[in-house]
Amino acid sequence: MRRLVTDTLITAERNIVRLPRQPDLLAAFTIQPIMFALLFVYVFGGAIDTPGYDNYKDFLIPGIIVQNIAFGGFVTAMGLAEDLNKGLIDRFRSLPMARSALLAGRTFSDIATNMLSMAILVVTGLIIGFSFDASIGELVTGVLLMVLFGYAFSWVFAFLGMLVSTPEAANSLGFMLVFPLTFISSAFVPPDTLPDALRWFAEVNPFTVVVDEMRELWVGKSGGSLWQAVAWSLGIIAVFAPLAVWRYRRTAER
């Protein structure tokens, strides 16, 4: 167990050291979120009516943070696909390390990158006029919820990353599957403006549950449910962590 913790930290450290050396990856969770936030606020913002909110920024920022946090896991997907592709997994598996540390280290280092992109979005939001309506406790609960939800999606992406053989394919698969999920939710528009089928989907979508809870915590709007948001996150981990481990064993042992 001690071995698992040390080895997880060693591989997580490796992932973080690598990041600044992969400019395209770094841009994906620093510049890209800023770009999306600005585009939504200034391009769509004027056309989207958000009853109950002073402005679209207060509506959007929690939503776009949740979307970004969910996508943070793509670093795991691409990293795993690359390691498998280049034979690095074999090197690791020939070492007397805890084998599960490789997956654990991957998902663990995502927490750091997720925090970074969340901080960037919050700062961007504050600059363009987003304002918190939250106690310190609610603020911290929101951050912790994002850590948990982001961690859950790291496992989804870990699984997806090992379904395909190249980092590029991992990236586009994740994009195709997760992107629509985030849009058919309350993240960018109020769900009651959607056509019936989509609205029904948006209302049960875990993204809606988590986004609504983030709005309750950070901008003081009712309608969220902390326990549901946490339950969804834990549920996703419960399903996708074993799937990822199973897939990892299968792929690596081939």
Added chain:
Amino acid sequence: MPITAAIPHAQPVNSSTSPPPRGEPAISVTGLVKTYGDVRAVDGIDFEVAPGTVLGLLGPNGAGKTTAVRVLTTLQAPDEGEIRVAGIDAVREPARLREQIGLAGQYASVDESLTGAENLVMVGRLYGMKRSEAKPRAAELLERFSLSDAADRVVKKYSGGMRRRLDLAAALVANPPVLFLDEPTTGLDPRSRLDLWAMIEDLVGEGTTVLLTTQYLDEADRLADDIAVIDHGKVIAQGTPAELKSRVGGERLEVKLEDPAQRPQAVQALAALSDEEPVVEGDTVTLAVRQRTGTIVDAVARLGAAGVGVEDIGLRTPTMDDVFLSLTGRVAETEMDDEEEAAA
């Protein structure tokens, strides 16, 4: 009197302790089978490697060499058979076995986005070293493999030869007694190959046991104490390079024809000199001859009688290429032959 009597008694005791008893082999494999669906990639192989020696697994692409290495290094579980490496059972105690081995792969498996030093420190720590132990070890290995100048450069900027050296260094971080090298020089330029060979020879000189896979006959010939020729997942021949060469028969007679069109006549004329089918390649006919004395005179007479013009004729001792050809019925990969000759 008691003194002289003591000496003959003492001797047997000494002789049984001072020269170390021939211990357990560093690697022993019995009845190893690994299948993928219907394909028997490794189909019942046995071999042993004595400590401090090199076994070369020689075979063409797809013969099962890499699969054998993957199973021996616990990357995959065998379907059947017993594997012991450094006295440890690979199936029962894979984790302990991994502490005793180093693996350098066909595809240089180092992290391209880390520097050479970072790669080695990380591997050291994953072997269980403290950071403070792993750092000097990394520096020492970088020095040894002439990578000190590139220590703080990301591997992406390394040449192919540098990557292989780093990969080998990574396998050596924990000073493992047993080293597995899967096609260590495939794709390297001749100069880098020679460098790597010398480094492997140094390691063996220090007592490391090496299992090496290769498709290059000259590599097996130069590095291996023992060679197991593997084809279609089976060991089809095993022995020292010299034994294998002698098994192929004695001298080869090589006849270069003036006119390649006369090959059939030449083959027919020479057939009586050999127990094997002559091999024809371009304008050259080669055959294993039964004896040395008088063969050339005999051959020239036979060719003359058949009206075959000879440009050159000579005898040579068999090479690993002949071994390979006679065992597998295929000519070995020859993509690097020209450079090898230039380098040698």
